[in-house]
Amino acid sequence: MDEQLKELKKPFENSIPTSFSETDKQAIRSKINNLKQIPARRRFSYYPTVITGAVLAFAILIFAITMYNQPNRFANFSNDEAAESGEEASIEMRMESFDSGAAESSDTENSVTIAEDSVTRTIFNPKDAQNNALAKDVQQNGDTSIITFDGSPLTGSFVTTDTALQFIPNPESLLQIPVATGDVEKAIPIYVANEEFVQANYDVESASEITLDVTDVTYHYSPEGSKIYLKIREEQ
Numbered sequence: 083m084d085e086q087l088k089e090l091k092k093p094f095e096n097s098i099p100t101s102f103s104e105t106d107k108q109a110i111r112s113k114i115n116n117l118k119q120i121p122a123r124r125r126f127s128y129y130p131t132v133i134t135g136a137v138l139a140f141a142i143l144i145f146a147i148t149m150y151n152q153p154n155r156f157a158n159f160s161n162d163e164a165a166e167s168g169e170e171a172s173i174e175m176r177m178e179s180f181d182s183g184a185a186e187s188s189d190t191e192n193s194v195t196i197a198e199d200s201v202t203r204t205i206f207n208p209k210d211a212q213n214n215a216l217a218k219d220v221q222q223n224g225d226t227s228i229i230t231f232d233g234s235p236l237t238g239s240f241v242t243t244d245t246a247l248q249f250i251p252n253p254e255s256l257l258q259i260p261v262a263t264g265d266v267e268k269a270i271p272i273y274v275a276n277e278e279f280v281q282a283n284y285d286v287e288s289a290s291e292i293t294l295d296v297t298d299v300t301y302h303y304s305p306e307g308s309k310i311y312l313k314i315r316e317e318q
Contacts (some may be wrong), residue, residue: 204260208303216260226304231260233296233312240274240286247274247286249294249312259310262303275300275311 204216208227211220219230236258238251249272251259261270274280275298284292298313 203257206260208262229301231299233299235293236296237291237293239291247277265308270308272310275313279316
């Protein structure tokens with residue numbers, strides 16, 4: 083039995099090398115050198131991630147402290163914006179109210195007043211001049227409506243032109259002159275009705291302001307361009 087086992091083991095023992103030659107050593111050294119030349123796997127540092135997280139946490143902490151110490155800061159911004167929008171809405175409502183008031187007429191009085199720099203200015207509707215209690219005379223000349231109002235003392239200066247003598251009232255006196263609804267945003271020339279009297283009794287070339295006793299303010303309203311004539315009291 084032992085002899086048979088030996089005979090069977092011989093082919094396996096002969097096929098397995100039992101010696102370690104120089105060639106085998108060189109092959110092993112070559113494999114080791116190749117393993118050393120393989121680059122090591124890159125290692126990522128965790129420091130940038132940690133620093134970024136710390137900065138973000140610090141920013142959040144500062145924001146939380148600011149909100150805690152000044153809770154009304156952002157509310158004030160919202161209140162300011164709301165106040166601005168409310169003021170714009172109030173202006174629009176006043177303008178709409180003025181437009182609607184100018185369109186409606188009254189049997190006794192058809193004048194509209196608006197506040198301008200704390201001074202009340204009279205706005206009238208030329209279409210209903212006959213029903214305007216402030217007008218003392220109304221005439222119609224084609225497309226031009228001629229409405230006469232009582233005058234009052236006005237302060238300003240004269241301007242001599244090639245055609246007529248103009249009067250430039252100061253801002254306070256300008257607000258005392260009635261203005262038609264269609265001329266609110268227009269610059270209306272103001273002339274002297276009794277120019278000969280004024281030329282003879284006033285220094286029209288002087289640049290200084292002068293106060294005139296105006297008896298009548300005659301408003302020539304026309305879609306093509308309005309004019310105003312002032313009648314100066316002639317009694318010395």
